[in-house]
Amino acid sequence: MHSEFMHPDTVRETEQMDHSDSAATPGEHALEAAIDDFLESGNKAGNYRDALERVLTDWRQRLEARGTETVERVSKRDMATYAKALSNDDAKTAATAWTYYDYVSAFLSYCVKWDWLEDNPAQKGIALDELPPRPTKRSGDQQFWSAEVRKALLRYADRRAHEAVDEKGSAALEELRDRALVYLLAYSGARGGEILADPRDDRRNGLRWGDIDLENNQFQVLGKSQHEDEEVQLPRQVHRPLERLEQALEPPTPEWPVFATSHAPSLYRNLPDDVDPSAGEPLELHQKHGVVPPSLSTNGGRSVLKRLCDEADLKIDGDYLKPHGARRGVGEAIYREHGAAAAQRVLRHADPRTTSQMYAHIETEELAEETSEIFENE
CATH class of the missing domain: 1.10.443.10 (Intergrase catalytic core)
Structure with missing residues (x-):
């Protein structure tokens, strides 16, 4: 049936199906299109969105190399293989491995929400067992300038x-x-x-x-x-x-x-093409020619x-x-x-719970001191 004879809602549904199911078996959703939909959903922006896109693109390419090209075909074996690859990557810490895996799991949960998957294969025990122990995030363990x-x-x-x-x-x-x-x-x-x-x-x-x-x-x-x-x-x-x-x-x-920046190549690249780089120091040339340095x-x-x-x-x-x-x-x-209230204002935390979680170790120390005083005479 030609689109000019179809109801407008049917046309839109057909266009969405063409977008989501490209290079996929009828009724299935291509990974690349599904990831694009996920990235456009919600309020993903800035560095967070960039990181999601980078990790999910790498994950998708790994799966496609194994012959998995649609959401419906992502298995717990695929996720176990990905988890093992993250664990064996010496360039990634345990925290980074878990961050990458959590990004992929969030995407798969999105697919479950849209009924493209029955459940999330990233949350299967056989896949999770391939990851390193998840690092603890105790507030006192994080670096701070004493x-x-x-x-x-x-x-x-x-x-x-x-x-x-x-x-x-x-x-x-x-x-x-x-x-x-x-x-x-x-x-x-x-x-x-x-x-x-x-x-x-x-x-x-x-x-x-x-x-x-x-x-x-x-x-x-x-x-x-x-x-x-x-x-x-x-x-x-x-x-x-x-x-x-x-x-x-x-x-x-x-x-x-x-x-x-004091990186000379970056400064010289920032100057107009007609500026002779040998005519002075890079920042001096920026001032002379009215150019804002990076x-x-x-x-x-x-x-x-x-x-x-x-x-x-x-x-x-x-x-x-x-x-x-x-x-x-x-x-x-x-x-x-x-x-806590003063620290929250200085750090500009929107939620006071963020400040409390960050400095929970201080609260614990203070409670221990108070408790010790209470039982001082026992």
Whole structure:
């Protein structure tokens, strides 16, 4: 029957069937189309959506190589094979393996909801048995910058910046930038992804000088909700490192990033084609030609911290101080001194339960102390 003689609802149903069932047996749903539907459902956006798409695409390609091309044909054997591959991948931690597996399981639960599957093969015991033990997430086990390591890192960043200024004057931009970065992370409670650029999200292009308001002790970021800008507290400890960086950098417009990248190839690529790269330093050329340089990325920020920790000989269980550890350190200090409500405000948690879960170990410690006092005389 030609579509011009069909009822409009029938036409739409036929078009949806063509989309979902391409390259599939009649009545079945092609994995690729089903995954596309899943990604478009709900409020998936930003890095979370990108991660889902990347993991699900890899999983789909693995299954298609085994001859499984439709949702209805995904079996517990397929999932057991995938779980085993994740477990045997030395590049993935147990936490990462479980995260990837949970992404796939969420997609299959979506398929169950639409009656494309009777039940979720990812939740079968034979498949789950192939995964490593799921890591526990006790609040006290997660990295945080203690007062001791925070001071050690900041003192090293100070010394490194002072020595560079003595040697190079205002040209010590990288050292001044790195010091301002660690101070902002150490005291503001901001997320690394809120102040550094994320190559996978055009909206997260790094903190700008126009976002900073020293007079009112605050700066603005695109928060985790990604719906609107949020105001973040800016303690006085951070003011001087930011002011010194601004004096040396002399950003020509408020749109310049606070933490501009120092990666020369990236800077030169950002310049117009008619600019002679040999005519000066890359940031000077950006100023001269009115071009805004790219911001240091989140990966670049982690590299800076790793390098500083190595140079300062700071060892954190064989690891290095990470941006989110700084955020937890701020929350830990505020929680201990002023309680859960103050920590929630500083960390900008929408749900107070998030703060309580993050610092449950502190509540447990305090309860133990109170209980000990009650039974002191027994």
